[in-house]
Amino acid sequence: MTDDQPTVPIVCPACETTTRVPLPSVGDAVERHNESVHDGESVAEVDPAVSERLADLVADDMGLLEDG
Template sequence: MTDDPQVPVVCPECGTETDVALSALAETLERHNENRHGGEECAQVDPDLAAELQDLVAEDMGLLD
């Protein structure tokens, strides 16, 4: 068992959703998009999670004050 957090990934083009280890995220997204979509960036981190993380980082940096 690993302590590597899992990140939700979605591909609206394929209609797929999966969880990917954080340490393999970039490679997995690149491989999927290259193999399935000719390099077009279709698969991505779940947009809801990405937005939440952006808000947390902005708040932490004091950008929302």
């Protein structure tokens, strides 16, 4: 792992924590936290603001936001 990898904020409202993890590790980090701390319940997640922004960028890139 290198220092120049983008990181993504992971939030857990139940634990009142936010941590940043390298992009390739996001899925594993969220799953590991939820399994070990919340008995598998989906509590921790990628920061919703980041998820929404990524969804907008993907939709724009795919042309889904163009008027038709």
